[in-house]
Amino acid sequence: MDEARLRRELREAGQAHQPDHARMLARVERGLSAPPPSRATRARAPRPRGAARRWPAAVAVAAAVAGVVGLGGLAVTTLDGDRPGAPAAVAPAPTGPDGPRPAAPGPSARAAGTVDPGSNRWWAQSDLALTTASDVSGLTVEIRVARTPGVANTGHWCTRPAEDFTVTVTEEPRTLVYRWVLKRGRTVPVGPHTFAAQYNHAEGVRDASADAYTVTLTGPDGGRTTLRGGFGRP
Structure with missing residues (x-):
């Protein structure tokens, strides 16, 4: 045909x-x-001639x-x-000709927390000593005082101009939080700075091992540094 x-x-x-x-x-x-047929079945199955x-x-x-x-x-x-459920191909993330841009390094600084030696059996002051080695355009300082028996806020201060910061004291269930936030447009120069939190407490030597601080610094180029630590025993 x-x-x-x-x-x-x-x-x-x-x-x-x-x-x-x-x-x-x-x-x-x-x-x-x-x-599908097993390998043995396929091996035994005769193949038609001329297939x-x-x-x-x-x-x-x-x-x-x-x-x-x-x-x-x-x-x-x-x-x-x-087939349904098969993993889809994932396209690589787009990058520039020079690859991802690394984050800017944060300001160089160090900090240490201590209980002021002038503290007594009914009152105490927690001192945070902050030393900056480069200019700072953004700064948040937080001192957290554990609410042991009798703890109550009596004040605060810092060696930087008071008008440069917004200061709050917040009573949380287990912590008294003192917070300093540098206002927009203000800066902190290179050098030593002190932030202090004051409070009453029950009579006796207060255990400050649960107290802590956090400092977040931002540089003019946007780089950020975070410092954390405690105050230990007086």
């Missing part, structure tokens, strides 16, 4: 055929859900029929990388 006659007969058969989409889909689903020679012809005929009849909405399930 020549190729032209074969195509004509296939076209006529396709035009007269009404595909049963439900049966076609069911057959595809059964084929996909069937477990390799008939396969290209079968593919050509099937393609021709599909082109004439069409699949008409048949769902196709893809496998491997396109």
